[in-house]
Amino acid sequence: MDPHHPYLIGDCLIHIFTFLNEDDLISASTVCKDWYEAAETPWLWRRICLQRWSFCNLAALGGDHLNHSWKRYFQRRCHLEKNMTQGRSGDYTCKSLRGHTGRVVGLVYLQGNSSLMPDLSKSSAVVCSASTDGTVRAWNIQNGENLWCSPVQSPLTKIIVDEKQEVIITSDSAGLITTWQGQTGQQLASFSTASSHCTLLQYNINNDWFLTVSRPKTSWLNM
Structure with a gap:
């Protein structure tokens, strides 16, 4: 990174990373320390979460550090959805609400x-x-x-x-x-x-x- 303009270069990386999906963003974070820091920007993961889900409850993560909560929220919710789709047990319970006779x-x-x-x-x-x-x-x-x-x-x-x-x-x-x-x-x-x-x-x-x-x-x- 250019030592004279570190924040400018960092902002450019973050802007470029907005064009990546979650898998590519994780891959980019393994390139070097600068890329890792840019890819871990909470705003990027918040953006990805809100694009995928209209509502996100960060309180579900408990006492996790705020700087990492959006990424962890995304990973945890994706893991949960995968388990639900495949019918695997996990941090969820399925209940059948039966009683209505119409739609x-x-x-x-x-x-x-x-x-x-x-x-x-x-x-x-x-x-x-x-x-x-x-x-x-x-x-x-x-x-x-x-x-x-x-x-x-x-x-x-x-x-x-x-x-x-x-x-x-x-x-x-x-x-x-x-x-x-x-x-x-x-x-x-x-x-x-x-x-x-x-x-x-x-x-x-x-x-x-x-x-x-x-x-x-x-x-x-x-x-």
């Missing part, structure tokens, strides 16, 4: 930390699913247990979640928007849009929760 139209995640569910540990994870059979179901994904099932309504078309409030929002084919308490299944509220094609969008502004409901050519409801 599942969506699945959302909740962290099971509500005091309203004393039979679940605070570390239990809950997912809620919606189906064309007209029901919402909640599941403990650690043991596959069905926690609750909503009353049957028209075929459901969409499900979203507000994790902070632990509220599930669904829309059905008759245009009915319904909110459910995610841990208990209690119906909180409902609103008829009189439209069979609705789009739900949940977002937060300054910690205030909003739900926008729109139908074709009209965006018209904020909650």
